[in-house]
Amino acid sequence: MRFSLINAKASGLLSGKSCLKQDRFCLWNILSKVSEKFKGVEDFTKATNEFKALIFDSLTIEIFGTNMNDFLTKYGLENNEWLMKLYSERENWVPVYLKHMFWAGMMSTQRSEGMHAYFDGYVNSRSTLKQLVEQYEMAIREKNEKELLSEFISKNKVANYISQFGWERQFQHAFTHEMFKLVQEQIKRLWYCNVNPLNEDEESNEDGTERYNILERCIINDWYHKEFVYRVEHREHGQYFSCNCKKFDSSRILCCHILKVIVTKGIEVINERYLFRWWRKDMHRPYIKRFFAGGYPIMTEEYKKYHVLEGDFTQITDVVIGNTQKMEYVKRQLRTLQVNLS
Incomplete structure (x- = not known):
């Protein structure tokens, strides 16, 4: 049996000495098979809800093992080959086995759901290859425009706070609106x-x-x-x-x-x-370089200045990329600049 895998290294967020690179089984694919695999189970709806609860709400590995055994016994699924196979590979999909690693808040259900939603309204099963390429560009442009707009709002509007705690103000001033909402949850x-x-x-x-x-x-x-x-x-x-x-x-x-x-x-x-x-809202995101000025009428003046500066740096990089001496020189100058500007 094969399951889709998600590489958890998202947008470079997981690249660091403190983070481990690990593949995760796609929970979306696993849960989508429940209807088929639990066919004939008495009180199907309750069994399905309990299966999801033991996956997401088991606080420790020990609790998950106990809950899983109780679930199998309760619904007579001890010989279900699909569940036995899943259980033998539980380290790759059960949240309690993975929560100690940084996943940037990404659920392992998100790739399947996210990719489908990402291109909704742009392509469908009858789209030609030519239409796919054209619509792909339009989809990327719209998503990038939304990201730029979201970044502009975070930097220029103040999100409301919901408590009188001083530390909430810290998050309010530091985080983007979307991340601040997660704190408020x-x-x-x-x-x-x-x-x-x-x-x-x-x-x-x-x-x-x-x-x-x-x-x-x-x-x-x-x-x-x-x-x-x-x-x-x-x-x-x-x-x-x-x-x-x-x-x-x-x-x-x-x-x-x-x-x-x-x-x-x-x-x-x-x-x-x-x-x-x-x-943080003051974080410069390097991947923004994929944007192009012609496609973004709502682009902020702040970004345009950033784009010019980035272009200068790209030219310098092109000059020194093949010369070790020149690269070391640029690195030293950049370190000096960082000290002088901080």
Whole structure:
């Protein structure tokens, strides 16, 4: 059995020493087969919902294993070859096995869904190869225009805040509107979080680490209530936070559990390390160089200046690219410029 793979290295965001490159099975393809593979299962709708819940809501690897075994027994699927094959390769598709790595907030369902939506209205099954090429260019141009407009709005309009927390202002001023909305989604979930008391053996902080149990409750639907206790750790020295939900590790957005501890401790300003630079509105995005001026009547003056500067740098690169001495010279000059301009 073959499943589509997603290479998680998206737009260069995953290229770094702290990030691992790993292929993920496409959850969209997996879940699209459920109707076929669960045919004949008693209470099909409930079984399907429970299967999705154990995939997305298992907090630990151990919990996933227990939930999966209970699910197979409950619905008599112990001999289902498809599920057995999936389970044997669970490290490549189950979120709990992958959440410790940075995926730029990308779900493994997004390639199939995203590619279909990306070209909606441009091509269909009857499009010729010539039409595909022409429409592809138009689709790319529209998406790039939207990205430029979104960037312009982020830099020139202030998004509304929804709380009185000082650290929300930090995200408001630093993040693009879209990423700030994701932070606000976590702020809204604070309503469902409570700090639980620790056991005596959990309270020890000899290593300078404070530990918190955060109970999160929410109703998913009329038969399933999500209730998990998350463990948040905080080190005052260095202002480090971590949570076993691993949301910050995988998406670089602080989870509601860490935010609950920040609120509990009365922290008004968070460390800059949690204002991930790729999500910042002042971040220059190199891939913008694929844009061309003729296709973008709404292009900002700021970008036009950037485009001119980029063109000068491209010319210099063309001159030195084949000469090691000249390349080293340009690198030294650039480092000097960075120091002088910062």
